[in-house]
Amino acid sequence: MSSPATLRKTAAVTVAAKPILELRDVKISYITRAGRIDVVPALSFSLAKGEALGLVGESGCGKSTVAYAIMKYLGGAGRITNGQILFNGQDMASMSEDQLRQIRGSKLAMVYQDPMSSLNPTMRIGRQLEEVPMLHMKVGREEARQRAIRFLGEVNLPDPELIMERYPHQLSGGQQQRVVIAMALMAEPDLLVMDEPTTGLDVTVEAAVLDLVAQLRHKHDTAIIFISHNLGTVLRVCDRVGVMYFGELVEEGPIKEVFANPRHPYTRGLLDSIPTMGADKHSRRLSPIAGQVPSALARPVGCGFASRCSFCEPATCTTVPIPTIAIPGEARHQAKCVRLSELPPHRRFQVVPGEATAEIAKSGETVLGIDHLYKIYRPSGTIFDSKPAEVRALTDIELSAERGRTLAIVGESGCGKSSLAKVLTGIEVATQGKVKLIDWEIGHVPVEKRNQAQKKSIQMVFQNPDSTLNPSHTVGFAIRRALQRLRGISASQAKTQAAELLRLVNLPMEFVNRRPRQLSGGQKQRVAIARALAGDPALIIADEPVSALDVSVQAAIINLLIDLQDKRDATLVFISHDLSVVRFLADHVAVMYLGRVVEYGTVEQVYAPPYHPYTEALLSAAPVAEVGKERERIILEGTIPSATKQIPGCPFASRCPRKIGSICDDQPPPEHVTQQGHRIACHIPLGDLAKLNTRAAE
Amino acid sequence: MGAFAARRLAALIITMMVVSMLIFAAFEWTPGQVASKMLGPFATPEQVELLTEQMGLNRPAPVRYIEWVGNVLKGDLGYSTYFKTDVNNIIWDRLGNTLLLASIAFAIIVPCSIIFGVAAGMREGSKLDRTISVLSIVTTSVPEFASGVFLATIFVIILEWLPGASTLESGGDWSIASQLVLPVAVMVLFDLGYVVRMVRAAMVDVMMKPYIRTAVLKGLGFRKVVLGHALRNAMVVSLTVILLQINYLVAGVVVVETIFAYPGFGHMILESALSKDTATVEAATLIIVLIVVITQIAGDLGYMWLNPRIRFK
């Protein structure tokens, strides 16, 4: 193999200082029953003191494996089968258990994806933190405690002394992750490995944590390896980025250069599949990456990306090992592609008018009308359990959706998005108010009581690809059953129509006999969409249908939804927390907070000033994978209040950065409605809001 | 926690009421039966009828139920037709004997199960784990009467180290202590394997949790990880299982007591059941269920105490 040699040479030339971490030809394998899988074949990179390297790539391409290999914690099945990992110049393979223990937690620390499960549930936060200095700095409990309190303050947790006495479950997700970060930083490590530290946190919380990391890393001069599947978050924290595909580093370089001028076809594919904040479905198509990561059991000779690469030339790409080539004229930027010099220059946000969805005049007929809708969960206690408090999930919701259009609902977790979906689908019934579907009033009719026509007219696509299909049933069975129930057709007819539906969602015919565990996440979502289409519904509710998918797959599903909507003139209610996806896909947008719609309007209205203060914060928090488009962030303090509380004033008052006084706490905000139908619920008049917004943007 | 205890107390009372009704319905619903059971198989129908009349057994069932419950609450457990004395005279001694056996066995089972379970579960798939697991599967799979036979063959017949019967009579060739060895051994053999496997399973589960990874990557040694981080979490899950063993030890010992002719509570239930001694069986069942329900409550309270998620809601 010639590639590592090339790489090492480039590395040697450019890295002046002695690196904190250096990987040389590292090969990582898992021993499974099917045989040895070389998940990472030969990885080399180095990291200088205080530098932050982002590792990005699709799920399963080996990011976490690399992280845990660096920690030398691969579990029973994982091995480093070749190469060296040098930490501060010392080969980790030669370290004894004792030596390892001494550097773990002190020189080399880690932050994990799911902070809740990473903290010991039966131990107070204080005890968990104190352990680190007591172990590595040989100090007594009291001194350790003081240090713990200091670091809790450093990660911006209010009342550190109080937090010390808490158990993990008494903190919010964002607070927990701050505790984990404090724990990792306490012994002032040289290297911090962060594996998806903000995945699963709400956007506004994520923004705050990312800012914290960016700030602390300079303060403590800590080198960071930051792993994420989200290109936007990496851009906020890192100086350099490595793009991983199929266990290999296919492109590596200064982050701004890589994002602005990506060289490797895979990097380009990743960037192209992300909807960008100015674009919508009328201006361009998303370009997904076809196919999926192949199985590492049989690694091909040539380029690992060949099976999905649109520039692939079999003669050159699949016959010899691919070298890593330094990009001429750019320092420390390299990519692993033989055709690098032949590739056309990349133009990121190109408009392809022919392909984009034309803006067709729609009838404007209202398919769904929601009128003063309330949903209050009133759990009933029994003599054996005390009665839990009621949860006010939806308060006074007023929305409508037109035929053939998309209504998007955005907001953070717990804002009532899914409760709304449940009421629409009849899984729950409204406490008060009306839901009108076409000509029927369905708000108080549970799904069991809805008639055939009503059931047929409203179908749903769910968030989690792993639970959306019954693991015991085949794809064919799932679709045929839906066809028979919703269209009332015979078994043989259902069979031909099922084939038709599979074709419609771009799945091969053989899939009828597959079971869910034989499908990838994106394929499962396609099957779920086919199933939802079985009754040819007038209204499709999609509850976060792409948030569990990789960006490359997400793009394909979004394209599919747009196509189907065009073909069938169906109305789509699209629930999401991702503002760029919503910007791309929606016609109308409702922003929800704590069970209320705080802003509603067309996409153009909502994504331009005047903003509701919450919308403004959301927009500023959303990670953007575009160089030069990063905005000044509005960091929200505090956490979303519990939905069990009665709030007399504005629901956002406890966190609102624009709060104007006690009026916000005491009086419900008025709803300003423009002539074009843009609605904002806030005590600040629209004109003043617009002024505030533009001033912030400058 | 106070409100919880109060609610559990209410549940306990309801459970005991339903249980007493079930027992009453099962044994005393048809009045003729009680009298004929008392008189034995050679009684004439007239005699049965007369006794039924005398005992007031032909009154409506609810009336008799309330009367029975009233008596029980006053402490009058009835007359035992098998032991020919008041149930009160026999039942408490027997319970005492069984509690002696049970507490010795429990005192062995708890520490052993925790030690073996944790040792096996802390490194899943290790040699130690496999040895302990297979051994515990085998010992719990041997019925008590079979292990009684095996142990008696070795220690009583071949080695002649221990007595074959444990009647708790002192003054014979064997001390009371030596009489307790085999019954306790059989109970421990049968029960220990089960508890070990439960503790092991809890431990294996905990060792795979991300917070254990956090502890290791903090630089803590394996000992500290196991004792400081894993143990308590494994105990939260295992506590209920461990406490539930009290039920087995108090009532499930029927077989052990029968093998070794031990004058205990379980054996008493069996004898009185075989001779249709309704009053004794009823009283014994009520006591057993009460013990079970109380241990369950203790288990729940312990669980709450060990588990901060519930304690600090």
Add this chain to the structure above:
Amino acid sequence: MAQAEQALKVKSSGRFWRRLKLLTESPIGVAGAMLVLFWVFVAIFAPWLAPYDPNANNYEALADPLPNDMFLLGTDNQGRDILSRIIWGSRTVLIVAPVATFCAYVVGCILGLLSGYYRGWVDSVISRLADILLSFPAIVLYILIIMRLGPSAINVIVAVIFVASPQIIRIVRGITLEQRELDYVTAAKMRGESAIYIMLVEILPNTRGPLIVDSCLRMGYTTIQIGVLGFLGLGLPPPDPDWGGMVQETYSMMSTWPHMSLYPAIAISSLVVGFSLLADGLREISLRD
């Protein structure tokens, strides 16, 4: 519905073979399966394998019941051939235990599904009843039921149902509570499936994993219970052979003729060990796939 059943059958047979192949990778599971299969073989071919009539008394043997060339495992206190009785006894236990376990499963699955699916008062009633049955120690419940109904094979089965189904209800209820919240159940509701369809076709097949392991363990446990009932004199009425009963009849002669109790004790232990090892093997492979 017929179609659904067919689909289920095709699939479960596929999984069955896959599991069987996987099982060969667990030495413990293989050992267990061999023990169980050995006894199943003995039970099926009992008429050909047993050298004598299990209930025939050979009075000459009473003087010297020890094992010899004629009676390989010796004779019991009534001069009956122990080997033949053990062979025929395997039939009793291998019919009663599976039938009883199966019945307990039918009851447990139905009530567990209802309780987990409907929740509310249905759940309260079923769970409370199950809890109450669970607060009787198993052996006491057995004694009470047999005392009330009298000893017979059918009543042993009834007793097993009362003892085992509350635990099965708990397991199935737990899984159902979890599954009913999953999106595929919501999807079924939205296309208007009946509650019965959802319980039987959507949810029940997904309880299979944990239930296979549990049923195997439970079969062993039931075997122990049947033996214990026999040993306490509450099992099948004599003279037909039943392993627990064989120990009971001869236990008082332990000090003189230990073999009479020892061999049936070994027989029952080996069968239960077989079931338990098999269950452990199944559990191990179920964690893998």
